[in-house]
Amino acid sequence: MNLPPLKKPKRRLLEIRAEIPPAVYWGAGVGFIALFFLAWQISTSQGWVKPIFLPSPAAVLRELAAQIQEGVLWQDVKSSVYRIMVGWMISTLIALPIGILMGTFRFFEGLFEPFIDFVRYMPAVAFVPLTILWAGVGDEQKFIILFIGAFFQQVLMVMDNVKTVPYEMIQVSYTFGLKKWEVLWKVALPAALPGIWDTLRITLGWAWTYLVVAELVAANVGLGYRIMRAQRFLQTETIVLGILVIGFLGLVTDYAFKFAYRAMFRWMEKGGQS
Amino acid sequence: MKEVLTARNVWKVYNAASKKPLVAIQDLNLSVGENEFVSITGPSGCGKSTFLLMAAGLESSSAGDIFFEGKPLEDGAPGARLGMVFQNYTLYPWMTVSGNIGFALQKSNLSASEKKSTVEEFISLVGLKGFENAYPNQLSGGMRQRVAIARALAYRPQVLLMDEPFGALDAQTRRVMQELLLRVWETHRTTVLFVTHDIEEALLLSDRVYVMTARPGTLKEVIHVNLPRPRFVDMEISDEFLALKKRLLGLIKETSAEA
Ligand SMILES: Nc1ncnc2c1ncn2[C@@H]1O[C@H](COP(=O)(O)OP(=O)(O)OP(=O)(O)O)[C@@H](O)[C@H]1O
Numbered sequence: 001m002n003l004p005p006l007k008k009p010k011r012r013l014l015e016i017r018a019e020i021p022p023a024v025y026w027g028a029g030v031g032f033i034a035l036f037f038l039a040w041q042i043s044t045s046q047g048w049v050k051p052i053f054l055p056s057p058a059a060v061l062r063e064l065a066a067q068i069q070e071g072v073l074w075q076d077v078k079s080s081v082y083r084i085m086v087g088w089m090i091s092t093l094i095a096l097p098i099g100i101l102m103g104t105f106r107f108f109e110g111l112f113e114p115f116i117d118f119v120r121y122m123p124a125v126a127f128v129p130l131t132i133l134w135a136g137v138g139d140e141q142k143f144i145i146l147f148i149g150a151f152f153q154q155v156l157m158v159m160d161n162v163k164t165v166p167y168e169m170i171q172v173s174y175t176f177g178l179k180k181w182e183v184l185w186k187v188a189l190p191a192a193l194p195g196i197w198d199t200l201r202i203t204l205g206w207a208w209t210y211l212v213v214a215e216l217v218a219a220n221v222g223l224g225y226r227i228m229r230a231q232r233f234l235q236t237e238t239i240v241l242g243i244l245v246i247g248f249l250g251l252v253t254d255y256a257f258k259f260a261y262r263a264m265f266r267w268m269e270k271g272g273q274s
Numbered sequence: 275m276k277e278v279l280t281a282r283n284v285w286k287v288y289n290a291a292s293k294k295p296l297v298a299i300q301d302l303n304l305s306v307g308e309n310e311f312v313s314i315t316g317p318s319g320c321g322k323s324t325f326l327l328m329a330a331g332l333e334s335s336s337a338g339d340i341f342f343e344g345k346p347l348e349d350g351a352p353g354a355r356l357g358m359v360f361q362n363y364t365l366y367p368w369m370t371v372s373g374n375i376g377f378a379l380q381k382s383n384l385s386a387s388e389k390k391s392t393v394e395e396f397i398s399l400v401g402l403k404g405f406e407n408a409y410p411n412q413l414s415g416g417m418r419q420r421v422a423i424a425r426a427l428a429y430r431p432q433v434l435l436m437d438e439p440f441g442a443l444d445a446q447t448r449r450v451m452q453e454l455l456l457r458v459w460e461t462h463r464t465t466v467l468f469v470t471h472d473i474e475e476a477l478l479l480s481d482r483v484y485v486m487t488a489r490p491g492t493l494k495e496v497i498h499v500n501l502p503r504p505r506f507v508d509m510e511i512s513d514e515f516l517a518l519k520k521r522l523l524g525l526i527k528e529t530s531a532e533a
């Protein structure tokens with residue numbers, strides 16, 4: 001087709017909901033992080049804050065190199081990630097079927113919701129002393145804390161995800177001759193899946209918090225443990241490094257989930273035929 | 275004419291056990307003959323959607339019976355004999371246009387290649403050739419309803435139930451869809467029960483129009499639409515059409531005065 005000379009699309013940066021060029025979008029995000037590190041660098045190099053309160057980026061980098069060399073970092077990351085993965089997986093594997101049942105059948109909603117609402121308000125962190133009594137300070141105790149922290153939220157969120165599937169979509173499926181369980185399996189679940197995927201992503205983020213708290217209180221290895229021990233010796237660069245590593249791991253998993261979401265749920269995108 | 279769908283003294287009462295039961299439908303009688311196109315119209319909340327759900331076997335009646343070819347519909351036994359098109363939200367967004375239509379055929383006895391050709395046939399019937407692999411989110415509202423209609427027709431239900439299928443569309447698209455439905459129905463004659471608020475739509479499409487009263491909904495009157503077929507949208511300015519429209523408007527006015 002012969003197009004007339006096209007006007008340049010107007011690009012206003014601040015327009016409600018308007019798209020902006022990807023370069024600007026990503027550039028701004030990376031730039032902001034860079035700015036954060038720059039501010040940190042300046043405030044320490046100018047001596048505005050004492051190294052004992054906030055070490056310089058260079059000191060943290062040195063600590064990073066040292067920890068990598070000694071193999072401590074890898075060991076801590078490995079055990080923390082392992083705990084997160086197992087604890088969060090156990091929670092997810094149990095929360096999925098229960099949440100789906102609750103979102104599908106009013107009976108299960110009625111059966112479980114009051115109890116879950118009750119437990120949900122008990123702070124997971126308050127269970128740390130109790131879980132140490134139950135399971136010591138090893139991995140199992142971390143799994144329990146992660147489970148208490150993530151499970152009850154996950155169940156309710158998955159239930160809501162399933163409930164957002166329009167009822168007409170369920171009804172019309174029956175008219176094609178599908179049976180109840182086929183409707184659940186072939187229609188309700190695929191329709192709820194994008195929402196469930198987001199629930200998993202969000203709760204994995206929360207799981208990090210619970211893990212670190214559990215490790216701060218009692219552990220022999222792990223990122224939280226490293227932070228805790230460093231406090232005793234006023235090694236602030238170790239503390240800061242630990243915090244940064246946790247942030248970095250969180251960022252990486254979050255983006256892994258987001259990219260997987262885009263790849264799996266292409267059909268959610270509007271416009272443009274694929 | 276053979277009766278395909280018959281409602282005899284049908285009631286629907288919601289919250290029957292509570293202190294304030296809600297009578298949605300009161301003692302409704304109606305029938306739809308084989309290959310007949312019948313519409314139901316009436317004030318909002320008079321129980322039109324409720325009746326369609328009962329006819330589809332998706333809701334049970336509180337009293338009375340709905341018969342399908344002379345046999346009472348069993349409760350909660352929706353089967354592929356009845357097709358349903360809703361106003362909105364019923365396409366599976368994770369399936370393509372072909373996928374959506376093919377999904378409806380999964381319980382049919384057709385071979386894989388027959389299924390494939392049926393899907394193609396109905397896609398071109400509703401004018402969506404070239405969009406086989408598009409996802410619902412990439413289609414306009416009118417196109418989505420075409421897919422929904424194709425999907426409901428493809429497995430050849432004996433009765434097609436349509437609940438304001440064009441209700442969410444703009445006036446122009448709605449006309450296009452009405453013409454399309456007329457042409458599709460002329461080539462694939464089937465029994466249709468159609469709910470609409472739009473009295474011109476009801477007259478243009480139907481052989482008969484049932485007018486319901488305000489809640490509790492019951493039958494007010496039946497109008498026989500003796501316009502010749504094939505019909506076209508521009509018939510709406512013919513004298514016969516306008517006379518029918520006047521009569522229907524009068525009835526609607528009475529029902530809303532009662533409400
Ligand atoms: N599941 C339900 N529980 C309780 N009341 C209901 C339920 N479904 C419908 N009703 C009530 O029954 C009455 C009839 O509803 P229905 O949806 O059938 O009306 P309608 O004629 O389709 O209206 P509209 O033209 O606005 O679509 C309404 O008063 C509605 O509030």
Ligand SMILES: [Mg+2]
Nearest residue numbers: 322323324437
């Ligand atoms: Mg309705």
